[in-house]
Amino acid sequence: MTRRIFCRILLVVVAILGLFVLSSVAARGNRDTAFERVKAVQEAHTNRLMAIKDVEGTAIGLDRNDQPAVKVFTAGPGVRGIPKTLDGVAVEVVVTGKIYALADPTARYDRPVPTGVSTGHPDITAGTIGCRVKDVDGNVYALSNNHVYANENLASIGDNVLQPGAYDGGVNPGDAIGTLADFEPIVFKRRARNEIDAAIALTNTNLVGTATPDDGYGVPNSETVGAFVGQKVKKFGRTTGLTQGEITGVNATVTVGYGSGKTARFVKQIIIEPGDYSAGGDSGSLIVTDDDNLNPVGLLFAGSSTLTVANRIDLVLQRFGVTVDNTTAGEPPVLTTIEVSPISATIEEGQTQQFTAIGSFDDGSTADLTSTATWASSNSAVATVDASGLATGIADGATDITATQDGVNSNTASLEVTAPPPPPTLTSISVTPNSATIEEGQTQQFTATGSFDDGSTADLASTATWASSNTDVATVDASGLATGILAGTTSITATQDGIPSDAAALDVTPATATDTVTITKAEYKLRNGELNVEATSTGAPDAVLTVYDSTGAVNYGQMTYDAKKDKYKFKKRGVTDPGGFVMVISSLGDSATKTVKHK
Known part of the structure; x- marks a missing residue:
């Protein structure tokens, strides 16, 4: 009887335990299914939510009732337009403030330097060495952010990276620990889908080690793990050192501000709290699990006063084709x-x-x-x-x-x-062309080529002294450009270091008229010496007409163009009698004469 009762009790206990296990498995399965549903809702509504003013990002997390929810990060309280639910999923608003890349506006370490300490491109302030990574060929690199090593896309491959960073006293090239080898460009566009802010610098084992300083977590594991809500993590960074936190959001979409005033949208990000988990200068820190395994989870790159944002470390390592180097060594080589x-x-x-x-x-x-x-x-x-x-x-x-x-x-x-050899001696100068013909007002470019005693030649056009033998016919400027003045002939020469060139002949011919001038009125009043001349030109209004006396020796002045009547006019008192006729000369080449009517 006693045995039968015992067996019945045992069956009841087994049944209860079975129900408990089944309910636990079901609860875990239901939680995973719920997260997948929340992820689908979050991704479907993120673009609309991000379009709301002062919304900084979204993520999957747990609400106050420890249930999966869509988290919406805002720059401040009271942001309007955010629904309380989305497709039946709870929405939790979290005031984070603006999210910024954590470069800071502390000291030099002996080589090989530990990870988690100050580093940066010479043109930025300072960030953090995340860890040492290696590729399949055995090359080793220092891992950090684009905005730490590549200066937000502005750096060039091969640029030095320093330890410490420039803000902390790093000097280029004396404090170089490597050279920029690769970086993922940041796309600064509203609808961009950046996944990582990362860069690697080629280095060697004598310059960069694998462990943090003694007060850090040590050497990270080479095996990475995925992030999940509730996961405990830690990091060691330049500014805040060793800190612990908890992942409160995954698959986050956030807008990140950079020091240049630009912003970039990132997707598939990890959210870590509390707010003091990181600070400016911690960018580039490697985030690992807060246990003895120290599995890499993320690469820290941004944050606000209430949270930290990190890239998924698996995406970072895949991009560069590297793995975390957890090689440990004793004393450094001598x-x-x-x-x-x-x-x-x-x-x-x-x-x-x-x-x-x-x-x-x-x-x-x-x-x-x-x-x-x-x-x-x-x-x-x-x-x-x-x-x-x-x-x-x-x-x-x-x-x-x-x-x-x-x-x-x-x-x-x-x-x-x-001592440098003495400069060659100039022996001769040749001017080309050796003859040319231009019209009045036209130009001709001459060149001067110098020959030296070592057999070399040089263009002396801009250094020689140019001269025209008859500047009434043509002038020549300091670069050898001659301008025709009046019909005639002149010689063009160049001189340098006391060596004269041969003479080039320049013939200047009368300018070819490109307009036709007609004088319609020519009157002179004897009592007051008033000269009144009117004329037309087919080159109007570009033509400049000038009035001369019958000898061409007296220039009375330029005529004024009347656009309404399409004619040129000249009227002036107190001038000398022009004689039997006046002459009008156009700047476009034509001229005309007309008998003066005396009154």
Whole structure:
């Protein structure tokens, strides 16, 4: 009897446990299904919501009742036009303030530098080294944001990246830890669908390590995990150091402001709270799971006073074809030798010669130390050498160039500086064309070619002194451009360094008329000396008509054009008697005469 009762009780317990397990599985399945439904609703309405003034973004999250909901981020309270539900899904409004890329307007670390510390392009303030990544060929890179390493698309591939960033005292090229290798361009358009703000800089294991500073989380896992609402995460960044937070939104669409005043829309983003999880200068930080696994989840790039925004790390790594490098090492390799090249070179005074320094380490690796070694010239009166190994010739002589780092001296490279050869001597000048004909008012370009005692030639048109033998016929300017004045002949010559050219003949012929002038009135009043002349020109109104006496020696002045009557007029008192007729000359080449009627 007792055994039968026990069996019945056992069956009841098993049944209850089965119902509990089934209900738990069903609840988890229902929650996943609910999130998928909320995601579909969010994506269907995001563009309309983002069009509302002061809406900064949307995401999938949990409402106050711990139920899946569409979260709408706003710049401030009281934003109108946001519905309470969308297709039956609850809408929760979260006041975040404006969302900005977190570059900040703290110090230099020994190489190899840890991750999570100050870095940046020379032209930006400072951000954070997220982590070290590697490709299938074994190349290693420092990972951060586009706006940290690529200056919001403005940088060029090959530009240096620094540690620390320029705001924190970084100097280019002395503090370079790598060169920009690739970046995903940010599209600054209203309906753009940016997914990542990321860039990588080519470096080496002697310059960038894999672990954060000692007060950080250490070395991240190479295996990434997907983000989900409620996930606990942490990061180590330049400004706020090690912080913990919780993912409160996924699949977020947000509008992000950049320091240049531009904005960009991002999709598929991760939202982390609380607000003090990050601050300006933390951009580029790697976000990992807040557990012993330290699986990468996202790449921090923006935030507001209440939340942080991150790219999905899987999308970032796929874009560049890299994986997180979690290689750990003991003591860094020791520098053993430095080889400077070229071992000998010759330059002239004022010229430069680039030297390079390659370091060899006790683990068999090598590294380019050109930008980090200390350079020296044994005779700075002969040549100097700057911090990047660029030598400049000063005076005739010889000097030794060396590089030193970590107490290791390089081999000696010899540099000879020679005086530049004397400039060649000008022997003759040839002017072309050697003859030309133009009309009055036209121009002719002459060129002067100099021949030198070393067999070389040069264009002297802009440096020679030009002259016309008869400036009444034609003038010539400093560039060899001659202008015809009056019909006749003149010679054009060029002189430089006391060497005269051969003479080029220039004939100036009367200008060909392009209009027809007719004098319709020519009167002169003897009592007051008033001259009254009227004329027409087929070149009106462009033609300029001038009145002369019968000899052509007296210029009475220009006529005035009457547009309504389409004629030129001249009236002036107190002039000398023009004689039997007057002459009118047009600027377009024609002329006419008419007998003067005396009154």
